[in-house]
Amino acid sequence: xxxxxxxxxxxxxxxxxxxxxxxxxxxxxxxxxxxxxxxxxxxxxxxxxxxxxxxxxxxxxxxxxxxxxxxxxxxxxxxxxxxxxxxxxxxxxxxxxxxxxxxxxxxxxxxxxxxxxxxxxxxxxxxxxxxxxxxxxxxxxxxxxxxxxxxxxxxxxxxxx
Amino acid sequence: xxxxxxxxxxxxxxxxxxxxxxxxxxxxxxxxxxxxxxxxxxxxxxxxxxxxxxxxxxxxxxxxxxxxxxxxxxxxxxxxxxxxxxxxxxxxxxxxxxxxxxxxxxxxxxxxxxxxxxxxxxxxxxxxxxxxxxxxxxxxxxxxxxxxxxxxxxxxxxxxxxxxxxxxxxxxxxxxxxxxxxxxxxxxxxxxxxxxxxxxxxxxxxxxxxxxxxxxxxxxxxxxxxxxxxxxxxxxxxxxxxxxxxxxxxxxxxxxxxxxxxxxxxxxxxxxxxxxxxxxxxxxxxxxxxx
Numbered sequence: 001x002x003x004x005x006x007x008x009x010x011x012x013x014x015x016x017x018x019x020x021x022x023x024x025x026x027x028x029x030x031x032x033x034x035x036x037x038x039x040x041x042x043x044x045x046x047x048x049x050x051x052x053x054x055x056x057x058x059x060x061x062x063x064x065x066x067x068x069x070x071x072x073x074x075x076x077x078x079x080x081x082x083x084x085x086x087x088x089x090x091x092x093x094x095x096x097x098x099x100x101x102x103x104x105x106x107x108x109x110x111x112x113x114x115x116x117x118x119x120x121x122x123x124x125x126x127x128x129x130x131x132x133x134x135x136x137x138x139x140x141x142x143x144x145x146x147x148x149x150x151x152x153x154x155x156x157x158x159x160x161x
Numbered sequence: 162x163x164x165x166x167x168x169x170x171x172x173x174x175x176x177x178x179x180x181x182x183x184x185x186x187x188x189x190x191x192x193x194x195x196x197x198x199x200x201x202x203x204x205x206x207x208x209x210x211x212x213x214x215x216x217x218x219x220x221x222x223x224x225x226x227x228x229x230x231x232x233x234x235x236x237x238x239x240x241x242x243x244x245x246x247x248x249x250x251x252x253x254x255x256x257x258x259x260x261x262x263x264x265x266x267x268x269x270x271x272x273x274x275x276x277x278x279x280x281x282x283x284x285x286x287x288x289x290x291x292x293x294x295x296x297x298x299x300x301x302x303x304x305x306x307x308x309x310x311x312x313x314x315x316x317x318x319x320x321x322x323x324x325x326x327x328x329x330x331x332x333x334x335x336x337x338x339x340x341x342x343x344x345x346x347x348x349x350x351x352x353x354x355x356x357x358x359x360x361x362x363x364x365x366x367x368x369x370x371x372x373x374x375x376x377x378x379x380x381x382x383x384x385x386x387x388x389x390x391x392x393x394x395x396x397x398x399x400x401x402x403x404x405x406x407x408x409x410x411x412x413x414x415x416x417x418x419x420x421x422x423x424x425x426x427x428x429x430x431x432x433x434x435x436x437x438x439x440x441x442x443x444x445x446x447x448x449x450x451x452x
Binding site (some may be wrong): 028029031032033057058059060061062063064066067076080081083084087093098099102103106110111112113114115116119122123126127128132133134135137138141144145147148149151152153154157158 | 175
């Protein structure tokens, strides 16, 4: 169902890239680590294993490179699509379990960042309801939400089924 | 009365409830109604959109559909939530096939999104209330602040319509509270939290924010003022880990709350990891001076 690298390049205008490197020069993450956006685009075009590179996961999706690209290459959109393809092919980032924890929390409570007892207390002290009104307030609504997620790929990819 | 569907987002609800509280207070004072709905997480543009984009679209559309029957546009206080909801809205608006795909899924739980309501960032509401904010101001805060937009409010500009390289809105808005937005090196760079980097590559994330915090410190700012709960969390929590800077972090609605004379405790400033005590002392002296 996902796109191939070639389709990602076509949709993201990747073949227009002139390898000028403005993306890499603008990248706040690349200054601190080995992420080189220009190189990722080059690898994708040369048919190299771009989806296996760990640097693919160092991008904060801030969109500065895409904003500044003189050839209107949708660099950030392409990185997001390449990550989707990487996950589909089983190259789930290995550095941390946190993404999977977030997906599980999302399923169980409707919140990526669940409420702790400590914050619940603070909420009451400052005059808010102990728990915010949301998808988990009504048990029936939460069940429906989970039914929606059961039919989506994210629960499979997050290891929930 | 002007009214919106309030989309607080996970961080303002479950980690920094002072942001939710400050938003409710500020909007009540401005006479703008906020209605609650059965929202889930936005879901995050980093983790979810990068792992399975179709799921992200469906879950985002479910949130957008909540207030459609009442015709209320969802308002966010987080540029991350705004990024998701706005990008989902934009993608669906321009692609009937995608809208069909999303509604096939929503149909399984008897929901539907027709695209009639669209998300709005709270600053785009506040910018129409400048005079009222000036009227409500009780204290000129007199702080030098570093303003931070959150990338997904500004970019991609082809979708947001903002000036991503030279935005001025926050300079104007903090000015209404008697504060000055101080320029600092690389003022518009990312906080380093997005794209799943904070959760997946924490070391890289901390390096990015460390550079940013030191640039702010060099500009001698009294506080960091943001319009994004997720960046707010990154600024506050990472300073505790890095221990190289100690700059108080305020969401813009907390700043306005202070300017409107609300007590810091009611805005939950005491729950921030970076102490706001010096800031509060300064405000107390200001109040005394004004009496």
